[in-house]
Amino acid sequence: MGTSQDFVETERSPQMRDWFIETARAIIRPKPLTGILMCLPLFFLIIGLIVYPFFYSIYLSMLNKRETAFVGLENLGFLLGYDTFRLVIRNSVVFTFTAVFFKASFGFILALAINALPIRGQRIWRGIALIAWVMPLSLSTLGWWWIFEPTHSALNWLLVQLGISPKPWLSDPFWARFATILVNVWFGTPFFMIMFLAALKSIPQMFYEAAAIDGATGFQRLHYITLPMLKNIIAITMLFSTITTFANFDIVRVLTRGGPRDATHLFGTYSFQLGIQGGDIPLGAAVSLFMFPILAVSAFFILRGVRRSIQ
């Protein structure tokens, strides 16, 4: 009897204290003002260096090359009718979707494989995979650039040893596209793997135990437990990667500089070539703004997915 009374006592007093503190704090401390003051540097940064530049970019894209006259949508119109730019659009889409597809598939296979290992062994493999992701991309792409070198390097040597004819990796449009996608898959797969591995660990083990009792096969467990449980994180990671892949600059810039004959350009590299190197800032801004629709759509769905995963 004594114990139950103690229980009630200790239950109630922290609540009373909470209530007291809550009231006291509400009266004494001017919370909102402090909070807003603390966020001020962030607001300045976001408004001054992200939001303002974005709108400034829209304005810039409506000027003529020398930035002396307002030409409205002429730059956008010009680009849409320009063959090279159409190639850039097509290439960006192919690059992004192919790369994201393979990154997600490889990441998923790798996460499943690592998750099936004994716990002690998992750390080292996870660590090895993520090194690719930690190195600055522009520098590791230099390593790939050397690998793709046609006469003195490893890849063609290997092909010849296997009895396959050597390929002109970076001077043929098809193989150059293949190369940029391959490097992106190399760089991005570890990120997917880490995300999927974390999600796999959060699936309650009892689901699999119940499935084992029911005699489910490995494929059935994958199809009825793993995939549904991972659906949300797979979607978020793929959308997120769509944005970063679509906006990629480093790989194409280092590996091909957009060549051969502008066949591998992405929006970022083409915009750099026109705007910074070619000195046509408005046209460069217009090119980069074409990224906006796909970014906005992805961001919308990511936000929805993140909200859902919190609930």
Place this chain on the structure above:
Amino acid sequence: MNWMQSRRMRRRLNLVSIYVIICLFAIFFLFPISYMAITSFKTNQEIESLKGIPFLIQRGATLEHYRDLFQKTDFLVYFKNTAQVAILATIISMCISILAAYGLSRLAFFGSGAIATGIFLTYLVPESLLFIPLFKIVGSFSLLNKKWALLLVFPTAIVPFCTWILIGYFSAIPRQLEEAALVDGANYLQMLFRVFLPVALPGLVAATLFAFTLSWASFLYPMALIYTSNEQVLTAGVVSTLIRGDVYHWGGLMAGALMACLPPVIFYVFLMDYYISGLTAGATKG
């Protein structure tokens, strides 16, 4: 008995096939890095020659490329610039992020939820969308071709991300801790330094690592904003100045690229778990 044995056999077979898959991927991930290292220790003659196996050093290793890198190129200038800019950008970004994350996660004010969402959205805005207007803005401050201009633009990529993951870590701190500090008469700054930062230390380390790695690896902004050697940073410097002149520059180029990667990789080797927790927190917490 027979059934048990076949079951064990099958399990062992499974494990073997899993190791095969993992090893194939490990080769894929490590190959470029090891090939870079091997090339950087080869003599020019060996790189040039069409005989021999590219994956092996067969005619004696050399440190010539590394010596040349430090003595004949601007590598050390780039290294110094990168270290200065990356460290300062990390400090600035972390100060802004910590204050904002604290304000947004605990001192809820009108609209703070919407602002947190807004931050997440700005974190999705890529560099390649912003570099042209930022080029103009940096130019209007006459900061073009100055390494300190990078301190202005790097936080645009770092702060939203770090704020976002810190909000996640701060929100996970139990209210009771905060209230105990309040009862003891702590003000908000004391509470931040004595309660929030120590408790959220893993998140803090993760965010700092990301800030540093992102600043170190940034390539587009230095390419767009900086064009002389004495102000240049490693990524753009190695890519644009070490590639030039003679055809067989591969050894030096690989040495430069590897040395330039070293600081982030060293941090990563020692603090891997923080990286991973920060990475997964970025997309799932909030």
